[in-house]
Amino acid sequence: MKYEMPDINLKALFLGVKGENTDLFKELLLKMVDEHVGWRQNYMPQDLPVITPQDKSSKSFQETADHMRSVFNLLSSKLRANSLPWHSAGRFWGHMNSETLMPAIIAYSAAMLWNGNNVAYESSPGTSQMEEEVGHEFAALMSYVKGKSWGHICADGSIANLEGLWYARNMKSLPLAIKEVAPEFVAGKSEWELLNMSTAEILDILDQIPEKMDEIKAHSARSGKNLQKLGKWLIPQTKHYSWLKAADIIGVGLDCVEEIDVDDNYRMDIDKLEAKIREFAAQQIPVLGVVGVIGTTEEGQVDRIDKMVELREKLAKEGIYFYIHVDAAYGGYARAIFLDENNEFIEWEKIDEVYAKHNIFSEPCEWLTKEIYDSFKAMNQAETITIDPHKMGYIPYSAGGIVIKDIRMRDAISYFATYVFEKGADIPALLGAYMLEGSKAGATAAAVWTAHKVLPLNVTGYGKLIGASIEGAYRFYHFLYGKEFKVGDKTIRLYPLTRPDFNMVDYVFNEVGNTDLEKMNKLNHDFFDQASYVKGGLYDNEFITSHTDFAIPDYGNSPLPFVKSLGFSEREWDREGKVTVLRASALSPYAHDKDVFEEYAGEIEKAMQSKLEKIYSEMEANAKVEVAVR
């Protein structure tokens, strides 16, 4: 049953802004339900139904069914009254949400009927196999070496990041444990040297003494010892609370977390990273690890992973080593746009040609720079990577994932020896012993697996979808750039924050001539209120967006160049200490289309105009009240 992958038409893969593909959705959903029911019927067909026609005709059955129907009326009403219309092709430019893939939704609904629990192979053979496949697909997406890497699905990016930190912590502690259990293998090494061994070196030693593995693990950080010796965990300046939470939970503690400034592009400043590492080294404080981000939460920016890796190579020559965890929860799937149909990372020189061949962009798109290219390329040098199918994988929540470069690391945290695998299968019998979580829905694996089968993780599949999303983001970015609105005698102009590294567009409104930063912040906050559930409602809202604050405690002076470019003084920045920006994740699979975008652009413009008018008229009314009160 071989067939050629067709040239993918994304429009066949989503339910549609107006439910255009409801027919296809129902066809496949009902097919899967029917095939499940057929399976139930034909398992021991000699067994008769337990729920009889007489049962179904009984009063209590009817009453119970009606009771259930009433509950569904309530559920439907609550969902319709309190949900966000992120399915819109052009009116929702807010949170990281959008249409999700029809095949993923249907696969989840279908697999849920079988209710596999992927914690144990025995209770979910089918979906456990799918998860194992997905893990290897993730590894291929990261250009990790086939057969030597591994990945699995987890609840979300926070859990994946936590697992990455758990790996880093236990790996870093292993040399101290080896020193206690098998000192001859680290003979002559000082504590500083032990705490600066590379991950590969450590794993190579463990390979030589499998019989001592359990004892070494018992002496590692899992014992509770040495956590305070492992050094600093370096994260981007923005200090996303989830990283603080992770350090808290994993026990290394918040005191070991250090932030590295970001540059004007909201990417980690690698020079400052180097300076900080050297500063610690001078005090004999090791670095547990560094977190690079592919797709920052608030800006969608891409850290220079290539420069981080280069720095590590340089410092290694001086005896300094740090673990790299890449948080690509958001941007991980975007690596598909760099892989050709054979999953090889495309050469820089050939990339335009490949994009043309696969229709990645509908018009020339200026998004890709060599810096972004190099950052994505170097991801395969990181020890662990977080990737969230429920973000750029267009899979419904919750589906996170983690990928590990060296499968041997799995044993460093596992609760059973590796050989506890099923005969023949290279799949853990008890996956729960090899990961942070326990029980987990087989349905999630089925959803991700199905999406990957429909859309391979390269330019023939996900690459197209990611391309569409980026192209849509750039359309929005260009639409915003310098756009002006007239409200009474005021002119309000739009300013994007940066040239997007990915598909997120941050922007602000400012009144032309305004030099009061507090006033601008209020304007944008008011705009958010009007463009969200806060004041604007959800269902009758013609334009929806999200917002965030860049404040000095989190961002230092990184926003200053932007703030200055809008005409505010440095003193004004120091006084206000923050800038409120509006934030759009551009995920729609449709907005890349020129005609679609242009149609919506007119609507957005009208909606923005009317929101601004509302804000200014309320401001005026408030001002009058104040005057009257005086």
Next chain:
Amino acid sequence: MKYEMPDINLKALFLGVKGENTDLFKELLLKMVDEHVGWRQNYMPQDLPVITPQDKSSKSFQETADHMRSVFNLLSSKLRANSLPWHSAGRFWGHMNSETLMPAIIAYSAAMLWNGNNVAYESSPGTSQMEEEVGHEFAALMSYVKGKSWGHICADGSIANLEGLWYARNMKSLPLAIKEVAPEFVAGKSEWELLNMSTAEILDILDQIPEKMDEIKAHSARSGKNLQKLGKWLIPQTKHYSWLKAADIIGVGLDCVEEIDVDDNYRMDIDKLEAKIREFAAQQIPVLGVVGVIGTTEEGQVDRIDKMVELREKLAKEGIYFYIHVDAAYGGYARAIFLDENNEFIEWEKIDEVYAKHNIFSEPCEWLTKEIYDSFKAMNQAETITIDPHKMGYIPYSAGGIVIKDIRMRDAISYFATYVFEKGADIPALLGAYMLEGSKAGATAAAVWTAHKVLPLNVTGYGKLIGASIEGAYRFYHFLYGKEFKVGDKTIRLYPLTRPDFNMVDYVFNEVGNTDLEKMNKLNHDFFDQASYVKGGLYDNEFITSHTDFAIPDYGNSPLPFVKSLGFSEREWDREGKVTVLRASALSPYAHDKDVFEEYAGEIEKAMQSKLEKIYSEMEANAKVEVAVR
């Protein structure tokens, strides 16, 4: 729109062994899909469809749709070929799985279309409200004080247990932090006294100094300091790997984990618990906390939480305090069988009357003892409780939950001040800052919420379902008790392990006259192989069960009385060091029915007979080969 809850007929709530309720299932599923599509269509009805009729007629659309259809053929085939028929009313007596509630499945499928992410209220108002409601329902289920307690949904029981340990760790460390930041509030207390303050005492102090809360938290265990001072974490002897993993992850470490022996009933031995705590106290080693289990993983037994609480009260007078976390991942929902229609814990004297009124059991059931009653009743004295909707809540994977007695504890771990709530709503704006995980499916909350609306968490709802499950377990238990099979000239007899505390039945086969424990273990292992995917296949298997080993490293000599009762000597136990038992989670909502059970009983008996014959004939064949080879 008020209506009376009807007398629930469980048969209306499941898809059915043979898909008997497929009509009802499709009716509700399609209703929810249609109402979702209607919602999409009527958000800005002036916007035209983006996927046009011409798009849908295009070659690439058709090819992509066909490609997707092919993938679904593959998915359906893999699911049908590699899944377990746990939906059977009488042939599946294995892992903790069964039919799940139709309303939960449909609600999940429906809510997935809206794809809310409950990490943030803003991106999921409807399902966030549902999760908040579910949390309070959990708290009511545990008889925690209304308005002073809290709960939320999480990925699974492992994550909930991890969060419980995180709470315990941070709570225990707070007095040391108070001593550093606001010493006047703990003036005169020694370190030993600080480490033995009760949770309520600690929270009462914090209440007095809200302005110092953040600084105190910064000095708590979250800083990474003092983790090794907090003392021992006491778990049941069986040392389930998930507890070791939790201690590893949370950084207190495996070296702080101590196991407490279980008694002959596989419940924690409270005398030994007391002795151990006193032994540590004599060395000035505090006890971080104690884990009690409601529904042990391997035996379904119920720890004496009441005795644990009594012990705590007794020791508190001597200045010793320990945190109690109840792992009721499995048995938590069973507390519904103790709550009357007003959610009050039913008086012991009235319980038979209430059960009769609500038809909890179809025939008198000897399950309930005063010990079990008291154990469940005392759960409301624990600080935190794990409860898994995806176990006895009959919700599809993954849905776990945690409940906390004192909502003020939430602030002890949170990453934002409590006042970061939406106006008017008592719901965190960013739930991710108050729990271990981050992004999470709103659909899970919708599924659990819907199930709770259909089946309230008391005798009018879940109590009935739990009762059915327990009654089914007792039918299976009585069926097994002393049953004999003839194979050639051998007699093989069945022995249940214990009188079940809940709905799990463990059992062994032994050849009458056999006094070789290794031989019995092999027989039961062979039986498992025949009754599982290992050798027996799944779809053509007429009886499916699971198995477990009780080995001395995990169980000490607890299994000895059972082993002796089967006629094995103590020497034999010491020699073999383990007993392999077969294990049945009796979750079917149908097997409680006498007629249904009896029909299946005949089938099970035949299947057991044929499996035993197969095993013995293979044994004989192997013996002959061995003779021939000699």
